[in-house]
Amino acid sequence: xxxxxxxxxxxxxxxxxxxxxxxxxxxxxxxxxxxxxxxxxxxxxxxxxxxxxxxxxxxxxxxxxxxxxxxxxxxxxxxxxxxxxxxxxxxxxxxxxxxxxxxxxxxxxxxxxxxxxxxxxxxxxxxxxxxxxxxxxxxxxxxxxxxxxxxxxxxxxxxxxxxxxxxxxxxxxxxxxxxxxxxxxxxxxxxxxxxxxxxxxxxxxxxxxxxxxxxxxxxxxxxxxxxxxx
Numbered sequence: 001x002x003x004x005x006x007x008x009x010x011x012x013x014x015x016x017x018x019x020x021x022x023x024x025x026x027x028x029x030x031x032x033x034x035x036x037x038x039x040x041x042x043x044x045x046x047x048x049x050x051x052x053x054x055x056x057x058x059x060x061x062x063x064x065x066x067x068x069x070x071x072x073x074x075x076x077x078x079x080x081x082x083x084x085x086x087x088x089x090x091x092x093x094x095x096x097x098x099x100x101x102x103x104x105x106x107x108x109x110x111x112x113x114x115x116x117x118x119x120x121x122x123x124x125x126x127x128x129x130x131x132x133x134x135x136x137x138x139x140x141x142x143x144x145x146x147x148x149x150x151x152x153x154x155x156x157x158x159x160x161x162x163x164x165x166x167x168x169x170x171x172x173x174x175x176x177x178x179x180x181x182x183x184x185x186x187x188x189x190x191x192x193x194x195x196x197x198x199x200x201x202x203x204x205x206x207x208x209x210x211x212x213x214x215x216x217x218x219x220x221x222x223x224x225x226x227x228x229x230x
Contacts, residue, residue, distance in 0.1 A: 007038075009226045010197060012136055016044050016106040019134040021051075021194075023123075024187045025115030025155055026142020027201035029054060031230065032109050036078040039107045046078035047105035049098065051112045051129035053089045054082065062090070066100055073104075092129075102133070110134065114155075119145035119202065120172060121155035122163050122180060123189050136195045139187035141180070143200055143208040145172050174211055178218040197226035 007013050012020075013035075020035070022028040032048060039046045047069065048061075056062060061080045063069045069079035081101050082090030093101070102108055113128040115121045119142025130137065145153035151168035154160040161168060163185050164176050180186040181198055188196060198219060200212040209229060216227040 006228050006230055009228065011226075012195065013038065016042075018136050019102070019108040019110065019131060020136040020138060021110045021112040021128070021130050021134045022138050022140060023113040023128040023130075023189075024140040024181075025113075025121040026119035026140055026145065027199065027230070028111055028113065028115070028140045031138070031140060031199055031201070032111055033057075036109055039109075040076055040078045043076060044106040045073040045104065047101050047108045048078055048080045049093060049101070049108070049110055050082055050090060051092045051110055051131055052114050053085060053091050054080075054111045056084070056088050056090055066104060069101060070104065108134075112137075116155050118153060118155035119143075120153050120160070120177070120180065122159040122186050124156055124159060127156075128190060130190055130194075134194060136197070137188075137191045139181055139196065139198045140201055141177060141187065141198070142202045143212055144202045146174065146177065146208070146211055147171055174215050174218070177215050178222065181215075182219060182222040182224060196224065197228070198224060199228045199230050201230045203229050 012018050022032050036046050036048050057080050063079045063081055072079045085091040112130050149169055149171055150160055157168050203209045203212045212229045219227050
């Protein structure tokens with residue numbers, strides 16, 4: 001279950017009716033499912049899906065019809081919808097089927113980006129895949145990438161190199177993370193009019209939490225005020 005204090009700055013968590021896209025790297029799926037549990041505990045009908053790919057979840061949360069989703073919602077549980085793909089993955093639903101789910105759900109959570117389990121990324125031309133109706137974008141980055149060579153911790157390394165003007169052998173700094181998270185060529189790509197907030201993930205020791213606080217201050221200076229440290 002999510003701890004309310006982690007998201008105390010995320011005002012939208014008090015509301016239903018949102019379509020929320022998760023982008024970036026280093027914990028999107030984890031936080032998407034934690035948020036699904038949080039909203040479900042409030043009694044909301046929660047749909048979890050993807051516009052790219054996600055792993056098929058364990059248990060009976062994956063539904064193959066709207067009727068199955070309705071049964072889970074009636075029991076206060078979230079539903080995961082997607083088309084079965086290769087390698088134990090779910091891919092995006094056909095748009096008409098997705099719209100039918102959205103009409104019945106009260107909160108929709110979408111994984112809209114991929115990172116091959118790397119903690120940092122800069123998107124390629126075709127990324128992220130934001131649903132046009134989405135109104136909130138949550139950017140995620142893992143603090144376990146800080147201080148390590150780009151080649152070890154970054155997905156889409158060529159794009160990272162171009163944005164940061166660094167080589168793959170150079171290390172990722174706090175300033176680099178601020179740049180990626182705040183750039184419209186980085187995690188903020190295609191956000192446009194949508195509400196944008198950030199989760200700095202894997203802050204599981206004092207050093208990382210202190211770094212995350214400095215990064216949050218840097219993001220505040222860029223006009224990004226809703227930053228959670230997880």
